[in-house]
Amino acid sequence: MFSHVMVGVNDLETSKKFYDAVLGTLGIGPGVANKNRYFYRSKGGSFGITTPINGESACHGNGSTIGFKMESPEQVEAFHAAGIANGGTTCEEPPGFRDGSVGKLYLAYLRDPDGNKLCGLHRPAA
Numbered sequence: 001m002f003s004h005v006m007v008g009v010n011d012l013e014t015s016k017k018f019y020d021a022v023l024g025t026l027g028i029g030p031g032v033a034n035k036n037r038y039f040y041r042s043k044g045g046s047f048g049i050t051t052p053i054n055g056e057s058a059c060h061g062n063g064s065t066i067g068f069k070m071e072s073p074e075q076v077e078a079f080h081a082a083g084i085a086n087g088g089t090t091c092e093e094p095p096g097f098r099d100g101s102v103g104k105l106y107l108a109y110l111r112d113p114d115g116n117k118l119c120g121l122h123r124p125a126a
Helices: 012-024 073-085
Strands: 004-008 032-034 037-042 045-050 066-069 096-100 103-111 117-122
Touching (some): 012 037, 073 103
Parallel strands (some): 066 117
Antiparallel strands (some): 037 045
């Protein structure tokens, strides 16, 4: 459905360090520079970080969440730990299983250095 997701950041190199670490837990290589942006590419699409083109400060979307598909609860834990170790902050409940209308999910939420909310999500086999 999506070709890419891009989020605004205020300190490009600080955010690159954060995203290199968290996306590295998914087997995605370091961000590739393109002017005032870095792109992370996978078979499923691209994720990018950029300083705003209009020169104003980046801000996070209140109520927005970017979810990343994980292969296991252990990968979710590694994603969350890498984020915390590289300038992110935990949010929501601690990583773990949640029951919901779509079944059981293993989730972890964190915010990047600019406050963008991320989710690591593993959907176990039914």
